[in-house]
Amino acid sequence: MSFDGDEEILQDFLVEAGEILELLSEQLVDLEQNPDDSNLLNAIFRGFHTVKGGAGFLQLDALVNCCHSAENVFDTLRNHKRKVTSELMDVVLETLDNVNAMFEEVRQREAPTPAPQELIERLDQLALPEGEAAIHSAAPVSADQGDITDDEFEQLLDALNGDETASAPASETGVVSPVASGNDDINDDEFEALLDQLHGKGQFAGVPAALAANKETVAETSSAQPTDISDDEFEALLDQLHGKGGSPTGAVAAESTAPASAKKPEPAKVPIAAKAPAEPAQVKAKAPTREAAHAAAETSVRVDTKRLDDIMNMVGELVLVRNRLQRLGDQSADEQMHKAVANLDLVTTDLQAAVMQTRMQPIKKVFGRFPRVVRDLARSLKKEINLVMHGEDTDLDKNLVEALSDPLVHLVRNSVDHGIEIPAERERAGKPRVGTITLSAEQEGDHILLLITDDGAGMNADVLRRKAVEKGMYDQDGADRLTDQECYNLIFAAGFSTKDQISDVSGRGVGMDVVKTKISQLNGQLSVVSKLGEGSSIVIKVPLTLAIMPTLMIMLADQSFALPLVNVVEIFHLNLSKTNVVDGRECVVVRDKVFPLFHIKRWLIRGGAGSVEPENSHVVIVSMGTRQVGFVVDQLVGQEEVVIKPLGRGLLGTPGMAGATITGDGRIALIIDVPSLLQHYS
Structure with missing residues (x-):
């Protein structure tokens, strides 16, 4: 399929439809929780209708057909002829998956693959009022069934109008019949009026009369100004057609009955005067605002x-x-x-x-997919879960938005599977049947704080210790000395899982270690807080942007290094003669807290292991999640914003190094990756 002729229209469609489809995923899950929300039903109907309209301009028939069937379902729902059920929502969400798949194919400039016919038939059944027969015997001819010829169309008009209509004056019918006039061509107004006659007077009574009465006004409007309409005006027309409890059946049927062989309309040349069935004064009042809307549209540009x-x-x-x-x-x-x-x-x-x-992009770009993830997984696990989201408008770098997507999905799935109990178990524990998962985001200085919290069973530190011994990660004595917090962090170890049975959701011990690695690559921190019987929280802290990083510049011998400021907790001067040794490791006590000490010069500087240490030195306390240690450094240079440069081929993959930068004095400094450094050397 070629889009060469409609590239500009296609770009507009991809932007607008992409936003609508993202929103539909949230709205559909919300509808299942609030099945009687008429505003939500109307919004979803308009969403499918708008995507269908844009796809129609591009002649994406497979996408049009699928959206049209979904649209009919929500027309039935919002007119209270059928109730929202979980089974119905399963079908609708499957439809949205197919629409998204077709949309992605269009984005790749490929012809969309039609949705399965079985799915379309199920939608058509759901579009019927409850208790009705599966097939309408009087269903109108649809454009989906194929084009009709001119002769067939004329015969249909003759059958509908009869001799009386053909001989009736135009002033009585409001329509100039092409048969009576002997002219084969009809204009837009006549065609619209004929369509209204096709579908009965009960749909939009008075349209022909309104068209006849306002014919001169329409002509003046068409000649006085261009027929372009803005997005706001188009939405207002949709509201007039479909809003406030009115049924769009007539309009939808008119669209589907129009000959497919008719010339494709220009996207920005919609004849709005002929389309408006009522309230022509409102449409006319909006006309002077077109120039203002057009000027507003020009204030933004699309940039790669x-x-x-x-x-x-x-x-x-x-x-x-x-x-x-x-x-x-x-x-x-x-x-x-x-x-x-x-x-x-x-x-x-x-x-x-x-x-x-x-x-910057709102983190809602990531959060928007979680209602569907939680809903589908909860149904498959026979659990009842409510997802609460806060801080969706928090902005962060677009690269971070994309990079955080997969780790957050895994953490949310983990909370659903491991965290929330089944309803019967929750009731036995005195909890409500419905569990709650809370997803929140907030800005904290130059960092973003993300929390995934559940009110489930929490983590049992003793079970984690036992699993660690079984997997050979610790001996029994070492496991017994682990604090509860250290036990919670074991879930991020590779191959660690508390699940006894492997399922398609979890149990293989992979995933959480990948999440931790990914967060570390983003210069972020990951930690766990849990209380047995009450629930768990995963805390993620990542910088606002990856391009420019605030650091603490330090000196080891005569070499400069940069410590990411996100890892730095505090700095103090230390007399190294007053340290202690605990379990064979040098430590320092500060305000009744014990910190392990590491002389990183011995790791990073050639000959540093044999150098004579000064009696006094600087100690930088750094944190990785909930763990804090002290780095002994020779000199503190100060805080500096640096631009991260990738390491060259010879240094690529060096343990403990995240990249390099150029310092203010023109020298090259290596940027320390604190978690990787400790994991490799300590």
């Missing part, structure tokens, strides 16, 4: 994400130059130099914030 990435990279380079000039300015006594560098710093900071803002 690669171009934004390139701009962000250039801003990163500018940050490095800024850092270099700041260091040189500190060494200069020239006051004008100081002012110029200060101005550059201000402009660079503002530019960096502005460019980052263009890359």
Whole structure:
């Protein structure tokens, strides 16, 4: 299938329909919880209707047919002729899956694969009022059944109108019959009026009269200004056609009965005056606002994400130059130099914030898929679960939105499977049958805090200790010395699982270790909080952006290193002669808390293991989740924003290194990956 001729229309369709389909997934799950919400039913109906209309412009017949069948179901539901049930929602959600699959094929410039005929037939059955026969004997001819010829169309008109209609004056019928006039061509107004006659006077009575009465007004409107309508006006027309409890049956039938051989209308040239069945004054009142709507539409442009990435990279380079000039300015006594560098710093900071803002997306892009995930998994596991989401409008870098998608899905699925108990078990424990999973996001400084909380059974530290011994991760003595918090963190170990039976959901011990690795790659932290019998929480902390990272610059011997500021808890000066040894490991006690000490120079600097340590040194307390340790460093340089550069081929995969950067004095500094460093060396 070729889209070359309609590329601009296709791009608009992909943007608009993509947003609608994302929203439909949430709305459908919400509808199952609130089956009597008429506003929600109307919104879902309009969603399918709008996607169908856009697909019709592009002649995507498979997509049109599927959306049309779904639309009919919701027409029946919103007119209270059928009730929302879980079985009905299973069919509708399966339909949405097929629509999404076809939409993705269109995005790839491929012809959409039609939905299974069995699914369409099930939708058609659900579109019938409850208790009615499966097949309408008087169903109108549909465009889906094939095109009709001109002769067949004329015969149909003759049969409907009869001799009386053919001889009736135009003033009585409101329509100029092509048979009576001897003219084979009919205009848009006449065609619309004929369609209304095809489907009876009970649908939109008075349309022909309104068209006849306002014929001159329509002509004036058409000649005085272009027939383009804005998105708002189009939605208003949809509301007039389908809103406020009215049935869209007539309009839908008119669409399906129109000959498929008719010329495809121009997408921005909809004859709105002929379409409006009622309230012509409202449509006319909206006409003067077209120019304003058109001007508003021009305030936004579509930009390729690669171009934004390139701009962000250039801003990163500018940050490095800024850092270099700041260091040189500190060494200069020239006051004008100081002012110029200060101005550059201000402009660079503002530019960096502005460019980052263009890359920001709401985390709702990720959260939007979870209602469906929880709903489907809960039904398969025979559980009753309510999903609550907070902070969906929290913004973060688009790359992070994409990178967090899979880890969060796995964590949510894990909460459904491992966390929430079956209803009978919850009742025995004195809990409500319906479990609750809460997903929240909030900004905390230059980081995003994500929490996945459930009110399930919680984790049993003793069970985790036993599993760790069974899998050979610890001996019994070592497992007994693990704190409860350390036991909870065992779930992130590779191959660790508390499930006795393997299912298609979990039980193989893979996944959680991948989640931890992915979060670490994003320079984030992952930790678990749990209480037996009350539930568990997974806490994730990730930076707002991956492009530019705030760090603490340190010196080991004469080499610069950068510690991500997200890992730094506190810094203090230490007399190394006052340390303690616990279980063979050097430790320091600060405010009654014990921190293991690591001389990272012995790991990272050649010859560092044999060097003489000074009596006094600096200690940087760093955290990985709930664990905190102390790094002994030679010198503290200060805080600096750095641009992460990938390591060269010779250093790629070096343990404990996340990348490299250029410091303010022009030297190269390695960026330390704290979890990887400790895992490899300690």
